[in-house]
Amino acid sequence: MSITASIFRSGRLRKFVFTTLRAGAVLICLLVAADRIVVGDEVTEKEEHFEKSVRPLLIQKCYKCHAGNNRKGGLRLDSLQAALKGGESGPAVIISKPDDSLLLQAVRQENGLEMPPEGKLDQSQIDALAKWIREGAVWPGDEPTAPVATAENDLEGLGVLMPNSEELVKTLQLWLRAESLDLSDGEAVYVWPDASGHGRDLSATKGVRVGGVGRPGTYVLKSNLNGRPGIRFSPETGLASSPDNPVEIHGDASLTITLVLNLEEFEGQPSHSAVFHLGNAAHAGNPGKPLAALIEIDQAQGGSLDFAGGHGHDAILGQNSYKPLYDKTSIITIVKTPGPINQTTRFYINGKLAGPLPGNTLEGRDTIPDIQHREDVGVFLGKALGWSGAIQGDVGEVLLYNSALPDAQRLAVEAYLGQKYGLWIDKDRMVVKRSVYTDEEKKHWAYQPLKTILPPNVDDESWVKTPVDRFTLTAFNSHSVKPATTMGKREYLRRVTFDLTGLPPSPEQVESFLKDESPTAYETVVDRLLNSEAYGERWGRHWLDLVRYAETTANDANAVMRYAWRYRNYVIDAFNNDLPYDQFLLEQLAGDLLPATDSVELNTRRVIATGYLMIGPKALAETDKEQSRLDIVDDQIDVTGRAMLGLTISCARCHDHKFDAIRTNDYYALAGIFRSTEPFQNENRNATMWWEYPVTQGEGAEPLMVMAPKETMARNLRVHIRGNRFTLGKIVPRGMPGVVDAVVASQGDEEELPSNHAVDPHQQSSGRLELARWISSPTNPLTPRVLVNRVWQLHFGQGIVSTPDNFGIRGGLPAQPALLDWLTGEFVNNGWSVKALHRLIVLSNTYRQSNTTAFASEELAALAPLVVQRRRLSAEELRDAMLAVSGELDGEPGTSESGDFLFGAAEDISAMIRPNRVAADDDYYTTFKKRSVYLPVVRNMLPDVLSLFDAADPNGVTAIRNETTVASQGLFLLNHPIVRDQARAMAKRLLAVEASALGPQNARVELAHQLAFARSATALEIEDTNAFLKAYIQTAKLDGVPESDGVLKAWQAFCQSLLCSNEFLYVE
Structure with a gap:
């Protein structure tokens, strides 16, 4: 038993214990305070959980059988009332009782129930359902989730088909996919595997086939096929399948051939380019009929695209018909039905019919094909044989069916390919119309442009320190309420120092401020704090809360992201350098796309800033790599919407937003932008390694390794009906949420929109730069309003809008709208300077008010944001403050320590990733002496010093931290090594104090209070402390502890009581 415990248990120091408690210690109170206190909008959190984790799951896994008119077992799961009613077996959901709910039993596959029928859900999905039911089964709106299809946006019936889908697989004869090759960029392609399942691989013919001259192609990871993988053909390249395994196409057969290619024009012999060859086009003499199915480009006819049968038995699209397609990625489809070749052949280019309408005749012969296979080769591409023509360019996909695909199936396959290769297919039919917003939607306060507001006149000019106070006095007077008393200089200094730096003021700083009686004393303090390195460390941490910063991927491997720390330091430096907030956002969203400058340092900084797009959770073990990327995109949209715009955009992934003017179209317009940026090095494999690459520095300097995304093929995504990527609607051109622009345009200010607010859906860049400019435009009213409200919230404990990441219909209304818009206007007019915004706020008398006034009544609730709320130190502040008062804090900025430590401790599995192996109780968290912002951040495994005191969960956006009081916090403060x-x-620091006029012991007690509380000790505190120390030392001596050790332990116990006290733990 420790000496401290023996003293407390013996009761001998009961008087001193209660005296200490009277001074603020809460050791005992913390142990018994087991009730959880939550600050923040729990309903909003529960709604968010439902919209992000539950509704999409129900839609994807349950609606097929249990929604609308589909009621297997009498059960519907498309509304809460239906789930509570249940089906033939009883209620599916019992609120707050997940274990008793049949829905949970079914997905857990308990009690003979097994749902969904296609396989058990992932554990994370089951946990999400359990959490939803346990927390009250909140279902916003509580009406059935309607299909996303509308009359205007006819989404149903426009599905995408994989080439080997159930409807097509029986007629699929050959499927060549460049992305299936497991080769390095630039590696020779000797064999191109057939993905149809028939084993008709193509291989280079030279030295392999009789008469073969074809050399291998070259694998190009980011080819001219809009950056997708491709096989590069030169005029010497030729690949062919074996004649021993011919395709099942003979005689006058139906067939469909689809190619994805980007060819270059070149002059060669013979004059026709043999793109695709099936059958015997080189018969010894003219057989009088087509014996082959050959797609060729006839150079002699100016680049005519032909479907040739040999010896002139061709269907000809026409002179120059292929010429416009050179150097462009294209999808070419030939559909042939039985009958004369020029009457039964149809050409489609990028989904559209080319040439005469069906029933009309192409140029060429009216002979009827009789396809016959060769004995030396099967199907071939390029110059496989000496007599065949050659091609030059990239080929990504080859499909062959032994049926004439109906238009719906052909379009569905072409849509799949178009989505993969960034092409628009049948645009007139498949592109959504622009969203339309009602007048009521456009009236919402948050979308309205900023108006010029003048601070009001007030009677008591003496109370006004900054214009903020004019709004405060006006608000108070309107309710016949007087401002609270102004706090003293000591209290103000402690408040503002913690608020701006997250650290306590030192005794020297307190003394200096108290002695400074000049009119600029407050300004001097605030400027010193804003110019300190600690300011960026404090306010950078606030931003990291929002963008879910971490150094591991979460989920399965929880792999270490070794260079994530560079983004963290970028954020800290940006706040310290007062980087204009609009530029701050611009660099994070699109720093890599900004024009290069002469400054290597600036160019590098901008690339590092895009780590914003990389630091989110990643499901590395997801076998569906496209789903993995779409989930990352959803995370990026969610963070961007909530952190920067105050909009819950991700709620529109499965359906139009239930409350706000955010359409599913808006979601997928943004999703196309983010999906056109690639976080992984090899997007053709399952997600295994994110982008880390060197950035060149100045001459003679080592390159800098960074974690940042790269542009990839530009994509215009199709709406995923009910969030299911396999049930697709129309194409949504990349763009921005439309309601803000609609409001601005409706007020006659369309010319004031950002010059690059639109994204050309045909452009080859992602659209991130246009998005970044739209978000950071001064005419976008959401962005600056959200930031100003967030800064106010972090200073006062409550925002002017109580829901800082939700400015939508379900969010709070501005308690003081005029103040919010005036501050926002000042913020923008001051060059988006966050430091200037701080000065306006913390130098005001509004901020200097004591927090003794409470506005509990609903009538006065609008005044609550105008008084700073008492708050507990955040987790980081608590740890940093203990280090500061003990003298152990290392004030040097952190660098790569966290990344190096995690990477060094990670498991080396001989793969590109390294799973984390650092536990939450690792000694590193105790021995590391730099500020907490530089600690490693491991998802799902935060150390106790952070997790117990409500640090931000790095798995999602944290706009308002919870503030809980639980018994484990008291146990931590009593027992944890840190x-x-x-x-x-701290005790050693005090014992090193030399004698003073107070005497050595009293001087030490005085210093202890100055360090911990920024004030002097009272006479009673000195008296009680001396008595406590004396009794402790005597007890230690009785227990046989050497005197010197007893003295140190006594002072240690005293110091620990200070560190556990309310006065230390809370900021007034």
């Missing part, structure tokens, strides 16, 4: 170690270090 607390005991810092109490011991």
Whole structure:
């Protein structure tokens, strides 16, 4: 038993214990305070959980059988009432009782129930359902989720088909996919595997086939096929399948051939380019009929695209018909039905019919094909044989069916390919119309442009320190309420120092401020704090809360992201350098796309900034690589919407937003932008390694390794009906949420929109730069309003809008709208300077008010944001403050320590990733002495010093931290090594104090209070402390502890009581 415990248990120091508690210690209170207190909008959090984790799951896994008119077993799961009613077996959901709910039993496959029928859900999905039911089964709106299809946006019936889908697989004869090759960029392609399942691989013919001259192609990871993988053909390249395994196409057969290619024009012999060859086009003499199915480009006819049968038995699209397609990625489809070749052949280019309408005749012969296979080769591409023509360019996909695909199936396959290769297919039919917004939707306060507001006149000019105070006095007077008393200089200094730096003021800083009686004393303090390195460390952490910063991927491997720390330091430096907020956002969203400058440092900084797009959770083990990327895109949209715009855009992934003017179209317009940026090095494999690459520095300097995304093929995504990527609607051109622009345009200010707010859906860049400019435009009213409200919230404990990441219909209304818009206008007019915004706020008398006034009544609730709320230190502040008062804090900025430590401790599995192996109780968290912002951040495994005191969960956006009071916090403060170690270090610091006029012991007690509380000790506190120390030392001596050790332990116990006290733990 420790000496401290023996003293407390013996009761001998009961008087001193209660005296200490009277001074603010809460050791005992913390142990018994087991009730959880939550600050923040729990309903909003529960709704968010439902919209992000539950509704999409129900739609994807349950609606097929249990929604609308589909009621297997009498059960519907498309509304809460239907789930509560249940089906033949009883209620599917019992609120707050997941274990008793049949829905949970079914997905857990308990009690003979097994749902969904296609396979058990992932554990994370089951946990999400259980959490939803346990927390009250909140279902926003509580009406059935309607299909996303509308009359205007006819989404149903426009599905995408994989080439080997159930409807097509029986007629699929050959499927060549460049992305299936497991080769390095630039590696020779000797064999191109057939993905149809028939084993008709193509291989280079030279030295392999009789008469073969074809050399291998070259694998190009980012080819001219809009950056997708491709096989590069030169005039010497020729690949062919074996004649021993011919395709099942003979005689006058139906067939469909689809190619994805980007060819270059060149002059060669013979004059026709043999793109695709099936059958015997080189018969010894003219057989009088087509014996082959050959797609060729006839150079002699100016680049005519032909479907040739040999010896002139061709269907000809026409002179120059292929010429416009050179150097462009294209999908070419030939559909042939039985009958004369020029009457039964149809050409489609990028989904559209080319040439005469069906029933009309192409140029060429009216002979009827009789396809016959060769004995030396099967199907071939390029110059496989000496007599065949050659091609030059990239080929990505080859499909062959032994049926004439109906238009619906052909379009569905072409849509699949178009989505993969960034092409628009049948645009007139398949592109959504622009969203339309009602007048009521456009009236919402948050979308309205900023108006010029003048601070009001007030009677008591003496109370006004900054214009903020004019709004405060006006608000108070309107309710016949007087401002609270102004706090003293000591209290103000502690408040503002913690608020701006996250650290306590030192005794020297307190003394200096108290002595400074000049009119600029407050300004001097605020400027010193804003110019300190600690300011960026404090306010950078606030931003990291929003963007879910972490150094591991979460989910399965929880792999270490070794260079994530560079983004963290970018954020800290940006705040310290007062980087204009619009530029701050611009660099994070599209720093890599900004024009290069002469400054290597600036160019590098901008690339590092895009780590914003990389630091989110990643499901590395997801076998569906496209789903993995779409989930990352959803995370990026969610963070961008909530952190920057105050909009819950991701709620529109499965359906139009239930409350706000955000359409599913808006979601997928943004999703196309983010999906056109690639976070992984090899997008053709399952997600295994994110982008880390060197950025060149100045001459003679080592390149800098960064974690940042890269542009990839530009994509215009199709709407995923009910969030299911396999049930697709129309194409949505990349763009921005439309309601803000609609409001601006309706007010006659369309010319004021950002010059690059639109994204050309045909452009080859992602659209991130246009998005970044739209978000950071001064005419976008959401962005600056959200930031101003967030800064106010972090200073006062409550925002002017109480829901800082939701400015939508379900969010709070501005308690003081005029103040919010005036501050926002000042913020923009001051060059988006966050530091200037701080000065306006913390130098005001509004901020200097004591927090003794409470506005509990609904009538006065609008005044609550105008008084700073008492708050507990955040997790990081608590740890940093203990280190500061003990003298152990290392004030040097952190660099790569966290990344190096995690990477070094990670498991080396001989793969590109390294799973984390650092536990939450690792000694590193106790011995590391730099500020907490530089600690490693491991998803799902935060150390106790952070997790117990409500640090941000790095798995999602944290706009408002919870503030809980639980017994484990008291136990932590009593027993954790970091607390005991810092109490011991503080004790040694005090014992090193030399004698003064107060005497050595009293001087030490005085210093302890100055360090911990920024104030002097009272006479009673000195008296009680001396008595406590004396009794402790005597007890230690009785227990046989050497006197010197007893003295240190006594002071350690005293210091620990200070570190556990309310006065230390809370900021007034």
